[in-house]
Amino acid sequence: MDQNIYQFIDVKRIEPTKKNINKRKKQFVEIYEDVSDKQAKSQADRCLDCGNPYCQWKCPVHNYIPQWLKLANEGRIIEAAELAHQTNSLPEVCGRVCPQDRLCESVCTLNDDFGAVTIGTIEKYIVDTAFKLGWKPDLSKVNKMGKKVAVVGAGPAGLSCADILSRNGVDVHVFDRYPEIGGLLTFGIPAFKLDKNIIKNRRTIFEEMGVNFHLNTEIGKDLQFSQLLDEYDAIFLSVGTYKSLIPQFHDPKLQNVTNALPFLVTQGYKNIGLEKQDYDLSQIKNKNVIVLGGGDTAMDCVRTSIRLGANSVKCIYRKDRETMPGSKQEVQNAIEEGVDFKFNLQPIEFLSDGETAHGVQFHKTYYDEIKKEFITKTDEIIELHADVIIVAFGFRPHNLEWLINHNIELENNGTIKVSKQHLRESQTTNSKVFAGGDMVRGSDLVVTAISDGRLSGKNIIKYLKSN
Ligand SMILES: Cc1cc2nc3c(=O)[nH]c(=O)nc-3n(C[C@H](O)[C@H](O)[C@H](O)COP(=O)(O)OP(=O)(O)OC[C@H]3O[C@@H](n4cnc5c(N)ncnc54)[C@H](O)[C@@H]3O)c2cc1C
Ligand code: SF4
Structure with a gap:
């Protein structure tokens, strides 16, 4: 036919x-x-x-x-x-x-x-x-290369680099400060988007492939970077970006204002049966929550708040709906789950008694067709009440003091400088050290971190063969 x-x-x-x-x-399970x-x-x-x-x-x-x-x-x-x-x-x-x-x-x-x-x-x-069906990668024909590589950070970039290295016979050791592999896959992205058993299963597969994980090990604190440089033939850095952006008017004394990550990471620990005290999740139940921001992290915060029993959840974005960076599908899921979106509101101040915030003040914004940008209307002030405020403004590279004195240069924005010429887009200014994922690109995506990890793995193999 x-x-x-x-x-x-x-x-x-x-x-x-x-x-x-x-x-x-009501559930932290894939929808x-x-x-x-x-x-x-x-x-x-x-x-x-x-x-x-x-x-x-x-x-x-x-x-x-x-x-x-x-x-x-x-x-x-x-x-x-x-x-x-x-x-x-x-x-x-x-x-x-x-x-x-x-x-x-x-x-x-x-x-x-x-x-x-x-x-x-x-x-x-x-x-x-x-x-x-029982499928697993078959590495039975891989010959050992006789080389040892350290990977710092077990997020998608680090795991993907380890994948390529182990498939090429390299002895790989992955270090992470967290108690489980996955980085933001485990501790950032909520379980209603990504079941945590998926990562657990991957850990088993990687371990069977010969990848060695050293968890609860923070480089620069529990183990010095200089020791890795002495003991390994090459190093791949993939520690992500963990400095939360905060509003200029933020007051750290306000108990009920939090950044997105401590909130999501605490829930991430809970989802894998562990405890973390960074945030008291019981604060959300029956409360009116405002999430500031319009990206995927904000979507994860609003949908997590719904599942924690919030009375109401508002997501406030400073531009319009069309410009909001959150994936359309995730915004739709959030609306279905009861999240109230408000657009064109620029936060200018927390309303508080000095200890507790009870709302947020905003200016309205509009799109100026001539200037081609969003403009704040300072003559109009809007106030919205909240019992809990979560700030989801994005992330920048965190401080990496332990890299200083090792000939690894940073860009002005704190990301790692990588070569655009030789071992393309992954070798740092120290030829033995490679880097990828969010710490090189700035906060981005899982799939781009995977792409960087794989490219770096291939570049490390070339480097090991020529040294
Ligand atoms: C809340 C949230 C939701 C997201 N949702 C999505 C999504 O739906 N889809 C998507 O494509 N992307 C999403 N992203 C982005 C995506 O998760 C990241 O771009 C990706 O995880 C970056 O991978 P990475 O390996 O570079 O870093 P990470 O995943 O951040 O991993 C870095 C690892 O390094 C470890 N580490 C840091 N410092 C040290 C140290 N000194 N010693 C040892 N270990 C260290 C950390 O513990 C962490 O495990 C989301 C991000 C956030 C924050
Ligand atoms: S972008 Fe690539 S990795 Fe991501 S879902 Fe599509 S095919 Fe898969």
């Missing part, structure tokens, strides 16, 4: 079903149901194989998307998983947390008129199913 090349007209784009809203907003084999096959079959895979180019790790969609359609899941791992170290994570509407799916040929292929969902399906 002839193949139906117009299947994308007959078969519409179908997103995975979301769990019941009343249950979902999407798994797709059936039948649905995954028919959705994968919507790919036109258009011959010019823009999706592959837009994907930061350049996944072989049309090829693994075809394998998924044919039910050849193990081959699809093998192929997915040729370009991505954590495909099941990207399938869950990549902003596909800005990346691969945004350029799918079907996107404008028929709805893009559900690329992220199928990437997740392939790898989840392969794991259920």
